[in-house]
Amino acid sequence: MSNLEVLASAPILVVQLVVxxxxxxxxxxxxxxxxxxxxxxxxxxxxxxxxxxMVGGYAVFYLDRAGVHPWLGIPIAAVAMYVFxxxxxxxxxxRLVDRDMFVSILATFGISILxxxxxxxxxxxxxxxxxxxxxxxxxAEGHVSIASIRIVAFAAAVLVGVALVVFLHRxxxxxxxxxxxxxxxxxxxxxxxxxxxxxxxxxLNCAICGAxxxxxxxxxxxxxxxxxxxxxxxxxxxIAAGLGNLPGVIVxxxxxxxxxxxxxxxxxxxxxxxxxxxxxxALLVGRNLVLARQRKYLA
Amino acid sequence: MLxxxxxxxxxxxxxxxxxxxxxxxxxxxxxxFAVTWDVNxxxxxxxxxxxVLFFGIGVYACALVQRDSGLGYYAALFVGTGAGALxxxxxxxxxxxxxxxxxxxxxxxxxxGLSIAAADIASAWEYIGAASGIAMPVYPGAIGGRxxxxxxxxxxxxxxxxxxxxxxxxxxxxxxxxAIRDNEDKAEAMGVHTTRSKVFAWTVAAFFLGAxxxxxxxxxxxxxxxxxxxxxxxxxxxxxxxxVLGGRxxxxxxxxxxxxxxxxxxxxxxxxxxxxxVAMGLLIVVIVVFFPSGILGWASRLRRHGDAASAxxx
Amino acid sequence: xxxxxxxANADARxxxxxxxxxxxxxxxxxxxxxxxxxxxxxxGGVVANNDVSLDVAAGRITGLIGPNGSGKxxxxxxxxxxxxxxxxxxxxxxxxxxxxxxxxxxxxxIIRTFQQTRVYRAMTCMQNxxxxxxxxxxxxxxxxxxxxxxTTERSLGLLEFTGLHAKRFVPAGExxxxxxxxxxxxxxxxxxxxxxxxxxxxxxxxxxxxxxxVDRLRRANADLGITLFVIxxxxxxxxxxxxxxxxxxxxEMLAQGAxxxxxxxxxVIDAYLGGR
Numbered sequence: 110m111s112n113l114e115v116l117a118s119a120p121i122l123v124v125q126l127v128v129x130x131x132x133x134x135x136x137x138x139x140x141x142x143x144x145x146x147x148x149x150x151x152x153x154x155x156x157x158x159x160x161x162x163m164v165g166g167y168a169v170f171y172l173d174r175a176g177v178h179p180w181l182g183i184p185i186a187a188v189a190m191y192v193f194x195x196x197x198x199x200x201x202x203x204r205l206v207d208r209d210m211f212v213s214i215l216a217t218f219g220i221s222i223l224x225x226x227x228x229x230x231x232x233x234x235x236x237x238x239x240x241x242x243x244x245x246x247x248x249a250e251g252h253v254s255i256a257s258i259r260i261v262a263f264a265a266a267v268l269v270g271v272a273l274v275v276f277l278h279r280x281x282x283x284x285x286x287x288x289x290x291x292x293x294x295x296x297x298x299x300x301x302x303x304x305x306x307x308x309x310x311x312x313l314n315c316a317i318c319g320a321x322x323x324x325x326x327x328x329x330x331x332x333x334x335x336x337x338x339x340x341x342x343x344x345x346x347x348i349a350a351g352l353g354n355l356p357g358v359i360v361x362x363x364x365x366x367x368x369x370x371x372x373x374x375x376x377x378x379x380x381x382x383x384x385x386x387x388x389x390x391a392l393l394v395g396r397n398l399v400l401a402r403q404r405k406y407l408a
Numbered sequence: 409m410l411x412x413x414x415x416x417x418x419x420x421x422x423x424x425x426x427x428x429x430x431x432x433x434x435x436x437x438x439x440x441f442a443v444t445w446d447v448n449x450x451x452x453x454x455x456x457x458x459x460v461l462f463f464g465i466g467v468y469a470c471a472l473v474q475r476d477s478g479l480g481y482y483a484a485l486f487v488g489t490g491a492g493a494l495x496x497x498x499x500x501x502x503x504x505x506x507x508x509x510x511x512x513x514x515x516x517x518x519x520x521g522l523s524i525a526a527a528d529i530a531s532a533w534e535y536i537g538a539a540s541g542i543a544m545p546v547y548p549g550a551i552g553g554r555x556x557x558x559x560x561x562x563x564x565x566x567x568x569x570x571x572x573x574x575x576x577x578x579x580x581x582x583x584x585x586x587a588i589r590d591n592e593d594k595a596e597a598m599g600v601h602t603t604r605s606k607v608f609a610w611t612v613a614a615f616f617l618g619a620x621x622x623x624x625x626x627x628x629x630x631x632x633x634x635x636x637x638x639x640x641x642x643x644x645x646x647x648x649x650x651x652v653l654g655g656r657x658x659x660x661x662x663x664x665x666x667x668x669x670x671x672x673x674x675x676x677x678x679x680x681x682x683x684x685x686v687a688m689g690l691l692i693v694v695i696v697v698f699f700p701s702g703i704l705g706w707a708s709r710l711r712r713h714g715d716a717a718s719a720x721x722x
Numbered sequence: 723x724x725x726x727x728x729x730a731n732a733d734a735r736x737x738x739x740x741x742x743x744x745x746x747x748x749x750x751x752x753x754x755x756x757x758x759x760x761x762x763x764x765x766g767g768v769v770a771n772n773d774v775s776l777d778v779a780a781g782r783i784t785g786l787i788g789p790n791g792s793g794k795x796x797x798x799x800x801x802x803x804x805x806x807x808x809x810x811x812x813x814x815x816x817x818x819x820x821x822x823x824x825x826x827x828x829x830x831x832i833i834r835t836f837q838q839t840r841v842y843r844a845m846t847c848m849q850n851x852x853x854x855x856x857x858x859x860x861x862x863x864x865x866x867x868x869x870x871x872x873t874t875e876r877s878l879g880l881l882e883f884t885g886l887h888a889k890r891f892v893p894a895g896e897x898x899x900x901x902x903x904x905x906x907x908x909x910x911x912x913x914x915x916x917x918x919x920x921x922x923x924x925x926x927x928x929x930x931x932x933x934x935x936v937d938r939l940r941r942a943n944a945d946l947g948i949t950l951f952v953i954x955x956x957x958x959x960x961x962x963x964x965x966x967x968x969x970x971x972x973x974e975m976l977a978q979g980a981x982x983x984x985x986x987x988x989x990v991i992d993a994y995l996g997g998r
Contacts, residue, residue: 154513204697210513211455215652216696218457218645223689225641230683337524337641344517383528386521393518394506404805404823407514581865583845583853590842597802597840598913599828599857601865608862657844 112375125253126374130367132259135266136321138362140339141346142270142355143317149290149352150310151206153213157221159339161315164224165190165322166331167232173239183265183323190319194312202311203304221336228333238330262328269320273313274355286310290353338382345389348396418563422556431674433559433627436566438670440620441643442650442662443570444613449648450656451577452609453589454508458519460644461526462614464637465499466492466621468530471542471631474622481548489622496618497611504607511592523640530633541632544625558627562620569616574659576612585609589657645692653695655704664703755780755917755949756801756832761810761820763793763800770796772973774810778917783943783950785964787957787984789994793973794953795837798919802834803827814917829858831916835923839902843895847886847905850894851877854909877912884908884938900927904935911942918942920952924959932956936963961985969993 116122144158155161165186172182201220205213277283289296289306297303325331346365350357365385372384397407418436422429441463448454470488477484503522510518531539547554576582584605587595596602625631635642646669654665672691676684699706756778763771770793778784786794800807803824812820819827842850852869855876881887884904889897894905903923910918923939924932936959942948954960960967961981968978971993977984984990 154517201693201697208700211516212696212700214455214457214513214516215645215648216693219649219689219692219696221689222641222645222692223686226683226685226689230686341517341521341524348514377532379532380528383525383532386525386528389521390507390518390525393510393514397510397514398506401509402806404803406509406511576866578868579866580853580860580869581862583849583869584865586845586849587842587853590844591840593824594836594840594842595853596823596825597804597828597834597836598854598909599825599833600853601857601860602825604862605865 112377116371116375121253122374125255126370127367128253128255129259130370131363132255132263132366133369134363134366135263135270135359136324136362137339137342137346137365138359139266139270140318140321141343141350141362142273142358143314143321144340144343145347145350145352145358146286146290146310147314148347150286151202151307152210153202153205154210154217154344155314156214156217156340157224157336158314158318158343159336159341160221160224160228161190161194161318161336162322162325162339163228163331163333163336164193165319166326166335167228167237167322168319169323169326170237170239170331179239179323179327183320183327186323187269187316187320191312191316193319194315195308197315198308198311203307206307221340225333225336232333234333236330236332237326239327256328258328262324265324266321269317273317276313282306282309338385341386341389345385345392348389348392415567418567419560422559426552429555429559430627431670433555433562435667435670436559436562437620437624438646438650438666439663440562440566440569440616441647442654442666443566443573444616445647446651446656446658446662447573447576447585447613448606448610450651450658450661451582451589452585452606453592454606454610455516455648456519456610457516457644457648458521458523458640459613459617459647460638460640461519461523462496462499462617463621463624463643464523464526464530464633464639465496466618467625467631467637468492468536468542468621469495469618470622471544471625472536474545474626475542481545484545485622485626489619492621493615493619496614496621500611500614501607504610505603508603508606508610520640520644523638523644527634527638527640530638537631537633539633541630541636542625544629544631547626555627558623561623562627565616565620565623570659570663572612572616576609577659581605581608586657649692649695651702653699653702655702658702658704661702661704668703752779752781754778755815756951757811757813758797758801759811759813761797761800761812762808763796763805764808769973771800771807774970774973774975776968776975776978778949778951779966780949781943781947782966783939783952783964785960785967785981786951786953786970787955787960787967787990788970788976791972792970792993794970795921796973797970798834798921798951798953801827802832802919825857828913829856831856831858831914832919833910833913833915833917834919835903835906835910835921837921837925839899839906841894841897841902841905841909844893846891847881847894847897848874848877848890850905850909851880851912854912856913880908880911883911885934900931903927907935907938911946911948915948917949917951920950922953922955924954924956932959939963957985 140158140162144155147153147155168186168189169179169182172185173179177185201216205216277287285296285301285306286309288299288301289303293303296306322331342365346358346361349361368388369381369385373381376384393407400406421432425432445456445459448456469492470485473488473491474484477487479487507515507518530536536542547557549557584595584600587600588602588605592602625636628636631637650665650669651662652665653669654663655661673684673688676687680687754777758774758776761771761774762769774793774797786797788794799805801812803819803822807820810820811818814830814832819830842853852873855873878887878890881890884907886901886905886908889901894902897905903926907923920939924935927935939950940963943950952960952964964981966978967981967984969976969984969990976993977987977989979987
């Protein structure tokens with residue numbers, strides 16, 4: 110019988126899929142929030158977002174190979190990615206800030222290809238996994254099984270997210286970032302050094318992606334081409350939730366995670382990503398149609 | 409005149425440089441890619457990152473005709489090329505109204521998503537070969553003749569595409585496209601039929617992209633969903649880049665951009681094998697960051713500085 | 723009458739010293755071209771238009787004044803179909819247009835200019851004019867032809883009329899602000915509108931050049947029969963130009979009447995001086 114029928118006949122499977130979806134959704138939400146930060150503060154859509162996640166994943170993978178446990182590796186990777194982000198900002202991103210969005214999309218697309226191919230050349234195209242021998246937790250008489258590593262991943266993502274929110278709301282730089290996001294010119298007039306705000310924001314985003322990538326590598330796997338999917342997922346979540354809407358990002362992230370789990374189960378893994386992208390297109394078209402009744406459009 | 413010179417060069421090239429006929433054939437493909445992208449991109453302001461969707465549709469349509477129709481080689485190729493163009497055009501007519509209602513970067517990302525979805529679906533769909541793709545029938549002519557045959561086919565297609573674009577830009581529709589690019593709200597406020605114009609322009613681009621699919625599939629000999637037909641990270645983004653490199657919104661910009669890009673790419677392949685994609689990524693960033701208005705834009709700015717300088721010194 | 727002839731005749735009359743004014747021979751029972759009744763529009767918590775009603779008489783010049791934020795541009799945008807209205811009706815030539823979008827409304831003959839002046843910046847002035855020809859009759863087939871010779875001729879005529887002939891091959895983005903405003907006006911005339919909504923046509927214009935612009939507005943109305951509905955802040959201009967003036971304040975219609983009456987209306991004076 111088809112997978113859909115399996116689902117209908119064994120509702121407990123729904124619980125499994127939903128739980129898995131929410132667990133992975135936290136990571137999607139984290140990466141999406143990073144993208145939303147860069148977008149909201151600097152008006153740049155970072156098409157290389159997923160590749161930054163991938164790089165973070167490889168960093169943690171090779172640290173693990175070198176004997177550094179992921180729980181230490183992830184913070185190290187995050188810091189390394191922060192520095193990388195600063196360099197990338199000084200080198201390229203800084204020149205994209207006041208330009209057409211098309212330019213930033215194309216440029217970051219170039220960066221994504223660069224990182225992707227670099228990874229392919231340096232690390233090979235094979236899928237890499239970290240072996241963490243954590244047990245699987247079992248519920249509902251064995252019908253629902255959750256790998257505890259996924260719960261760890263979820264907790265880690267939440268931790269990073271909370272740290273981020275605290276930083277943005279309590280620290281001086283965090284407030285400067287939020288001010289610049291609202292009105293860059295006003296922020297400048299008030300004496301905020303927008304250039305360093307931009308640098309910090311971008312570097313922060315890279316650190317977020319690095320941490321997320323490490324979590325992904327630890328929990329699932331890493332390969333050079335996992336980037337674009339993450340980028341488009343982030344984009345979808347940001348579109349659905351809107352910039353500056355953290356609860357929305359969390360909900361959308363979870364929703365997307367759950368949707369993917371169902372799609373993967375019902376349609377099969379090969380069609381899973383195609384399904385997501387079609388949902389993205391449908392989301393954009395739908396949003397636009399709704400706005401069109403108000404005679405507006407997505408801008 | 410310039411066009412005649414190019415035509416003669418194009419006809420003579422495979423005989424003068426017989427070892428690189430395939431690469432030259434791809435040069436004409438790149439020119440077609442850049443020109444068709446510029447129709448909806450540089451001329452109309454709808455920067456699609458998914459035009460490769462139409463190319464891929466053309467590739468598969470032709471491959472299926474050649475595989476399943478039972479026609480002889482040349483007949484199947486002819487019908488297949490036409491089918492490719494037609495199917496791609498229909499796709500544009502169907503997808504156009506919903507997608508072209510989306511503006512700016514949302515349109516860019518939506519089209520990107522669409523082309524990647526197509527790659528994934530094609531990789532999983534058994535009927536069209538899934539990830540293994542489709543092997544094309546063997547060329548019936550002389551051994552060396554295949555590359556040359558498809559060279560001329562692609563040359564002809566690229567030429568027709570460019571001429572069609574040139575004709576289009578001189579019409580009222582060409583003006584409407586530019587107006588939509590410069591200020592779509594103003595165009596609507598002046599009563600221009602924007603949806604009609606946008607869909608038509610995209611359909612024209614799709615038509616030629618679809619037509620090119622069959623010949624390329626045959627030239628390569630093998631249809632692969634991710635690396636040939638719906639190659640979003642290569643062909644898909646190169647289309648955009650070549651037009652940007654040469655100068656968007658101009659007649660010759662995309663052509664110049666395609667030539668420079670393709671030659672550079674071949675050089676990268678020859679000298680940096682393995683790392684050529686990395687170099688390509690780097691090149692994209694350099695071009696976009698430092699030459700956003702392309703070579704023609706940079707040249708015209710130089711000329712204007714020159715005029716101003718000589719005017720002040722005169 | 724041939725377009726160029728019309729302009730030439732107007733030109734001749736002008737040079738002969740008889741400036742056409744608006745207090746002229748229109749029959750007093752002028753038909754109402756645009757009828758706005760009870761229009762309401764709010765944006766979130768802000769009520770931009772509250773129960774606004776007015777009439778624009780065909781063939782005349784009607785003015786719309788009011789302090790900043792009184793909802794004038796909102797009303798223009800609503801008439802032009804830029805957003806749906808929350809309540810009320812807008813009838814053009816007897817036909818309800820409040821459900822239509824901008825492009826169909828423009829094709830019916832209502833053209834508007836923008837406060838921040840919108841032209842097609844990368845296209846030449848000539849091309850700006852050519853694409854501004856009335857689009858109502860265009861089909862896909864006609865759009866695939868080159869611009870008609872008559873279109874080109876009219877474009878040149880109107881560029882002359884607005885003093886932009888020398889700049890016809892210059893990209894519109896390179897014109898000065900004042901020149902862009904004139905270009906936008908020429909483009910509006912090009913589309914042969916029945917009703918022209920002008921949003922602050924003299925704003926930002928060098929005072930020396932205002933008279934010339936106002937003169938052209940009068941000629942467009944008098945000789946080409948175009949009905950004008952003008953938002954203006956320059957009192958001298960609007961009092962001389964319009965035959966009937968509406969005054970808005972705080973999103974509502976405050977007063978209406980002939981220029982002389984409006985000029986002395988205490989409510990209008992209050993609204994501008996902030997008596998409320």
